């Protein structure tokens with residue numbers, strides 16, 4: 224790559240250590256927040272509520288995946304009625320996504336306490352869904368101002384949530400490596416992010432608590448990649464499949480090796496960096512072998528997709544042009560999706 228690039232990065236405060244949530248009161252004070260809307264399921268948010276005490280002005284306990292617009296509107300109303308001056312999200316991408324939607328309507332600062340590896344906490348990307356169609360956009364004002372990573376929170380994630388979530392994170396870095404606006408900084412961050420997640424994955428599958436710290440570190444780096452670069456075919460595919468009702472992180476897990484196989488020959492530097500991180504000259508095969516060995520989902524069929532939905536997905540994917548290192552053709556997408564649907568071994572060139 225020739226050294227010519229533009230790199231934008233938002234100022235953001237990140238705390239990363241076991242027990243970091245104990246500092247949430249001080250972090251709220253730092254932002255001058257006195258009345259917070261707390262978003263998060265009681266199971267993970269209760270401790271945060273205890274720590275913040277009277278700073279919590281209202282609570283939303285049931286954030287729904289992909290931020291239904293009706294829930295976003297309701298949450299905005301709750302925030303206004305409680306005279307909230309900020310929002311704190313404790314949970315995965317669903318809780319953080321709802322907090323961003325509230326920030327968009329109320330222009331509040333957000334504090335994010337991630338309990339999965341989705342990476343949403345590091346981005347200015349918002350999304351809301353109406354009738355199964357998700358609209359996304361970017362707004363620097365809704366990006367969490369403070370992110371508190373506490374590996375003790377992710378240590379309790381069950382393996383069937385933790386493993387797909389970590390592969391979801393890895394997908395951000397993989398696509399950053401072949402994005403049109405990548406730069407030397409994002410290349411470094413992406414490679415290190417994939418390495419950290421590859422290292423963490425076996426421990427996440429076995430429920431080893433120390434793996435959650437490595438995975439959270441990787442998720443942070445991969446979240447930076449998602450925020451700093453333009454995503455390509457993989458995220459487009461998963462976005463469309465999510466709109467058809469498939470679960471987010473599990474869909475990323477099935478599709479990623481197939482997209483790496485599709486693009487690798489057209490993005491040799493990215494393929495080489497992914498290969499180095501996964502320790503193989505055949506990155507797509509290595510990724511698929513890794514996820515299969517951890518008993519992660521391996522077919523879209525097992526996630527509930529019907530074979531006849533493939534044609535609909537191809538139409539939706541072809542409807543809007545976007546960047547990708549390899550030309551995206553209807554036949555190419557059809558073949559890729561069919562292989563992912565059937566759980567076929569990746570077709571690596």
Ligand code: NAD
Nearest residue numbers: 288289315316317338339341343346348376379380471472
């Ligand atoms: P999620 O937030 O729905 O969490 C997945 C599951 O994990 C849920 O069942 C949740 O209850 C459970 N969970 C969370 N924390 C837990 C814990 N500590 N212990 C046990 N269970 C726990 O899903 P997700 O995969 O984290 O995020 C997906 C959503 O985020 C999607 O809507 C996706 O589009 C969005 N997303 C947005 C961005 C962005 O930048 N805007 C980035 C990534 C993902």
